[in-house]
Amino acid sequence: MIKKDLQISCFKCHGSGTYRVPILDDNGEWTDKWESWECEVCHGTGKITLEFYEDIQKRCRRDEL
DSSP, X not given: OOOTTOEEEOTTTTTSSEEEEEEEOTTSOEEEEEXXXXXXXXXXXXXXXXXXXXXXXXXXHHHXX
């Protein structure tokens, strides 16, 4: 049985709540600049519930069939 309130580090941002994204210039070329985006998975908290993680894993496994 999964404890609904158990929190784990987010798999996308690795617990930081944000992740870095490279910036393209006007010609579509990569620059040396990066910007920080709030994680869409954990909404910037850096943590998700184990129940949420297991739900995502179940959906991913179904897509592989």
